[in-house]
Amino acid sequence: MELANRVKTLSPSATLAITAKANELKSKGYDVIGLGAGEPDFNTPDYILDGAADAMRNGFTKYTPSGGIPELKQAIADKFQRDNGLAYTSDEIIVTTGAKHALFTLFQVLLNKGDEVIVPAPYWVSYPEQIKLAEGKPVIINAEEKNSFKITPEQFEAAITPQTKAVIINSPNNPTGMVYSKDELHAIGDVCLKHGILIVSDEIYEQLIYTDDSHVSIAELSSSLKKQTVIINGVSKSHAMTGWRIGYAAGPTEVIKPMTNLASHSTSNPTSIAQYAALAAYRSSSDSNTEMRQIFVERLEIFYGLLNDIPGITCVKPKGAFYLFPNVYEAVKMNGFETVDDWVKALLEEEKVALVPGTGFGAYENVRLSYAVSTDTLKEASQRIKRFVKNHQS
Structure with missing residues (x-):
């Protein structure tokens, strides 16, 4: 065959x-x-397990909207406002079957054959493969160990071609654990604005930073960068919920809407019970x-x-x-x-x-x-x- x-x-x-x-x-x-x-x-913490159990007992076991239940989308919007100072509407958020599926769906709606996505290495193993599945071309930049595995603006700009459509920034990073500073993100953001490049900001490890500095999202640095950024996140790492498969993307409606349409023809919706578990995670004040x-x-x-x-x-x-x-x-x-x-x-x-x-x-x-x-x-x-x-x- x-x-x-x-x-x-x-x-x-x-x-x-x-x-x-x-x-x-x-x-x-x-x-x-x-x-x-x-x-x-x-x-997974007990209060999240209780949220899932309550959802099952209350009959929340049916199909949901493809982009996620309204309550969870609002809770995610509240999280962005509280933790990142970012304002998103429900139309700018999609709940997905894990952060991996958010990335996969994004590349499917974003890339045409031959479009390039700049990927700093070391990278998470699925980035290049997902780009190739969307018929795009991953362009690898080697972030040097002496620079704490982080690319420089000069490296980034040198890799840009007329076919460059996006760049992936993963901070904190898998596999290195490195974190981009606010100044470093500003410098990369300036290059993106100059060349009109979409930023795919994978922030799945946002809650796991071990310095006195708090997490900085590149989208929070300016309104211009926010308009040019799609944030990928989820509850897998922050709330020990890897098996529940709840992630999300937030960004411009012209990107989020087609992602939602595509999801309606692929997964229908994230698991209803897992969505209510994630809702309990974001509504709780647990430490x-x-x-x-x-x-x-x-x-x-x-x-x-x-x-x-x-x-x-x-x-x-x-x-x-x-x-x-x-x-x-x-x-x-x-x-x-x-x-x-x-x-x-x-x-x-x-x-x-x-x-x-x-x-x-x-x-x-x-x-x-x-x-x-x-x-x-x-x-x-x-x-x-x-x-x-x-x-x-x-």
Whole structure:
């Protein structure tokens, strides 16, 4: 059977082989430590579970408007006003089946064949693939480690062509955990305004910043930038709701309306019960976010120190999300491996520690480690990695 050309362009996930091998080892009874998790290791808070249960008991189990229930859209608008000082109407918001689907839908309505989207690397693995599925072209800019994995305005402007339609800004970033400052966002925003480029601002890790600075959305810097920005966000990371699949996009109505129309022909609507759970999340004054964030801060301090104590491994300290993205190139060479992928594979086979190679994120000297696991697990993982490096020293 001849398949559509659009799927032939997709690259296989760089994490699949490692994940499959880790699962195989676990099924055989091995004690495998998985540090690839892209989700908080906390259950969804009880007040959110109660919101979902109430929705089911009250019969809110039917179809909803494709763009989301009005109450949730209003709660999202209230959140933007409260947290970001941004005013959005319901017509400027769409609720989606996770933030990933918000991005997918956005690229589908935005891109024509050959349109370019600038993607800073390291990047979240799905950005380039979603752009290619929309017949667009991802243009990769390598953000240097010495600049904390953040692109400069000069790099950005040099990559712009007549075909450039959008740029993705992900802050806090997956996989690096880095955060763009207000001044850095201003500089990038000025380039976007100069060239008329749409900004796709992925802010899914907004609530997970570990400095005294609060999150800054590029849309809040000026009314001109707000008009030229589509914000992507959701409750997955902030409220430990990854499985509920509720995300959203906010931006100009000329973008949000066709996204809503497309959703009506693809998913019909996000799950009704999950929408009411998200409504409970945004209406509550609970401090569960603060508690989770503090736990991540404590883990980061411990794990960061342990990793930097391993020969051949260096790491820029992240300011957000829940990942470390160390450079392991010297350890790989010292251990006699050809590539980071080979090193990661051997680490899993010998020490039963599963990491995600940086290949899938556009970074070939790094690995991503999630600290969304217990402190004891992080300490044990560090000991195993250190032992592996020392055992392979030539």
